[in-house]
Amino acid sequence: MPFPAEEVPGLPDAFDYRHWDGEEEFPADPADCVFYVTPYMKSPEVTLRPVVHMPRLAVLQTLTAGIDHVLGGLDRLAPGVTLCNARGVHDASTAELALALTLASLRGLPGMVRGQDREEWRFGFYEALADKVVLIVGYGAVGEAIEDRLVPFECARVLRVARSGRTTVRGPVHALADLPDLLPGADVVILCTPLTEQTRGLAGAEFLARMKDGALLVNVARGPVVDTGALLAELREGRLRAALDVTDPEPLPAGHPLWHAPHVLITPHVGGSSSAFEPRAKRLLARQLTRFAEGGTLENAVLITE
Template identity: 55%
Template sequence: MSAAKPSAGPRLLLPFTPAELGGLPEGWSAAVWDGTGEEPAGPRLAAVEFFVIPYTFTRTALDLLPRLPGLRVLQSLSIGVDDLLPHVPPGVTLCNATGVHEASTAEHAVTLLLAALRRIPDLVRAQQAQQWVTGFRPALADRTVLLLGYGAIGAAVEARIAPFECRVLRVARTERQSPRGPVQPLGRLPLLLPQADAVVLTLPLTAETRGLVDAAVLARLKDGALVVNVGRGAVVDTDALLAELRSGRLAAALDVTDPEPLPPGHPLWTAPNTLISPHAAATTSAFRPRALALVRAQVSRYAAGDPPANVIVTGAG
C-alpha cells in the first residue's frame, strides 16, 4: 500500500498526541480526538487517511467513519473487531491490536481460573462475616485445562499456566503444531471435552463461533468442570450455561457475558458457583504503552508506504 500525496489538513486522526507517540513522520500532521468531548470539525476531516479509533469507541466514533472521504486505514485498539467490522467503509483497510492485549487478557484468565478453583469468592465472603472457614479446595496442579481458541491469547494463557503442573489441551479451527504441542481441530472438540477440568475460552466472535458453546457442548463436560470466558460473551449460549450452573453441575468464571453489559437483575449475577468481572481483562496498566508502540509502528509503516501489520480487512488499492 502506498501513502497518498500530501494534502492540506491533518492526515492522521489519533487518540494520542504526537508528543505521546514520540513525534510524527516528517511532514505529517494529526488531529487528536480520544472519543470524548467535541469531535474534530468537518472541514478538518477531509484529508484524514489514517484513523486510530478510540479504544472505547462510541456511536459518535462510528458515525464519523462515513465523513472521512480520504480514509484508507482504520486502526482498532482491540484484538476483537466484531463490533467494528459492519461499519468499515468499502476500500478501507482494517487492522486490529494484536500485540497489545495478550498479556493482560492472559493474566486475567489465569486469575479467574485460580480464583474460581480455589473458591476465593467464598473466602472473601467468609472474611466479611469474620468466619474462619477451612477445608480442602481444588488445585490447578494435576488438572486438565482445555484452551478453546488457540491464537495469541490462548498461547499466552498456556505460557502462564505451564508452571502450575497441569495438562493442557489446545483446540483451534484447524489442526497444527505449536511450540508447546499439538493443536487439535475444532472437529475433535466433542472427544476432548470430557477430559477437561476447566475450559478457557479465548475465541473471537464470528458467525462460526456464535453460540458454539451450547447445551450439547456443556453436557460433554465432566461434573464439576469450570468454564472460563475471556473471549466474547455470545460464544456461549447463556441459557444453556445458566441451566448447568443452577443444577450445580458446572461452575463459571466470566469476564464477558451475553448480554453485555450484564443488566441488574440478570440471573447470571446470582447463579451459583459463578464469578463475574466486567470485561476487565484488557484494561490494565499494560494497555497504554503497548497501544502507543503499536500506533507508532503502524503510522511509521504507512508514512513509508509499507503495508500495515495486523490486517483484518484489506482495502482496495
Template identity: 60%
Template structure:
C-alpha cells in the same frame, strides 16, 4: 500499498487516541490530531485518512465520527476482536486489529479468573464481609487438565502463564498444527477433549462459526464440576444453556465477557450459583498504553512509507 499523500501539497491526517508526542518516532510527513472520544472533534473528520479510535469499549463513541470520514483509508482498531466494528465500515476502508496488544492483559485475566474460581476467592470475600471463618478444600491447578479453545496469540499467552502451575494443557484451534509444547487439535476433537478437561478456557474470535460455540451440547459434554472460563466474547457462549448448567450445579463459570453485555441489573446470570463475573476488563491494564503506542508507531511508519500494514483483517485496494 497505501500512498501517504493525495497530492504534492496535501498531507495525510491521522486521528490518534493519545497526543502524538507520546508516540516515539511518529513520521513527520503526516498531520496528527488527538481525540479521546469526548467533546468536539479536533479537526474536520472529512480530512481524516488514518483513524485509531479512543481507548474505550463504548462502540457508539468509537464509530460516531465514521459517517463524516469520507476520505478514511485505514481504521486501526485497538482491540484484537473486530466483529463489532465490521458493520460500521465501508468496504473500501482497510481494517487492522490490535493483535498482540492485549495478549498479556487477557492472559493474566484468564489465569486470575481460573485461580479465583478454583480456590473459592469469591466465597472468601463474602465471608470476610460477614466476619465468617469457613475452611475447606478447593481444587488446584496442579495436576489439572486445562483445555484452551482458540489457540492464537492470546491462547499461547495463556498457556505460557499456566505452564509453571503443573497442569496439563490441551489446545484447539481452527487450524490444527504442532507447536513447541504439543499438538493443536481441530474443533472436531472437542467431543473427545471436553470430557477430559477440568478447566475450559475460551479465547476464540467471535465469528458466525464460533457464535454459541459453547452451546448446550458443548457444555453438556464437559465433565461434572468443570470450570468454564470465557475471555473471548460473550456470544461465544449460549447464556441460556450455561444458566441451565449453573443452576443445576453441574458446572462452574468465570466470565470476563457476557451476552448480553453490559450485563443488565437483575439478569439471572448475576445470581446464578458457581459463577464469577468481571466487567470485560481483561485487556485494560496499566501496560496496555505502551503496547498501543508501539503498535501505532509501527503502523504510522508503514502508512507514511506506503508499506503493507500489519494485522490487516479486511483489506481492499484504496485509490490514491
C-alpha cells in the same frame, strides 16, 4: 487517535494528528482523515460514527484484538481500506486475567472474600490447578500467552483448539471440529476465541453438556461466544462452574439472573484494561504510522474492504 500525539513517542512527522476519543464534536474534518485509530472500549455506534465522513480513509486501526465491533460498518467504507487489529497489545493482560479467574475459582477465593466480610473463617480443602487438564479454545496469540502462564502450575495436560488444526513446538492444535471429543476430558475450559459467525453461541447447550461434571468454564473472549441461558441452566443445577470476564448481554444489567447464579465469578470485561494497555498500544501506533508513512507493510492487517 484516542491519545494526544505528544503522548505517543516515536510518531513520524509526516502527518497532522488529531485527538478524538468518542466525543460528540470532531476535532477536525473527518474528510481529511487517512488513518483512523478507533476509540478504545466504546460502543460500535460511537466507533463507527465518523467513518461515513471519511472518503480518503486508507487504514482503520482498532485497539482491540477482536474486530466484531467494527464489522457492521465496513459497508460504509470505500474499497481498499485496510483494517488492522491490535494483536499483541492485550495478550499478556488478558492471559493474566484468564489465569487469575481460573485460580480464584478453583481455590474458592470469592467465597473467602465474602467470608472475610462476615468475619467467617472458611477453612477447608480447595482445588488446585496442578494436575488439571486445561483446554484452550482459540489458540492464537492470547491462547499462546495463556499457555505460557500455565506452564509453572504443573497442569496434567494442556489441550489446544483453533479454527484449523496445526502442529506447534508445544504439541498439536486441534480443529474446532474436534471439540466434542476433547470437552469431556477437560477440568478447565478457557475461551479466548474471536467472535465470528462460527464462534457465536459456540458454548451452547450441547457444548456445555459435554463438559465433565464440576468442570470450570472461563470466558475471556466475547460474551456471545457463550449461550447465557444454557450456561445458567448448568450453573443452577450445580453441574458446572464459570468465571466470566465477558457476558451476554454486556454490560450485565442490574437484576440479571447471572449476577446471583451459583458457582459463577464475574469481572466487568477488564481483560485488556490494565496498566499494560497504554504503553503497548502506543508502541503499536508508532510502528504502524511509521510503516504507513514509509509505504511499508502494516502489522496485523485483517482484511481490505472491497
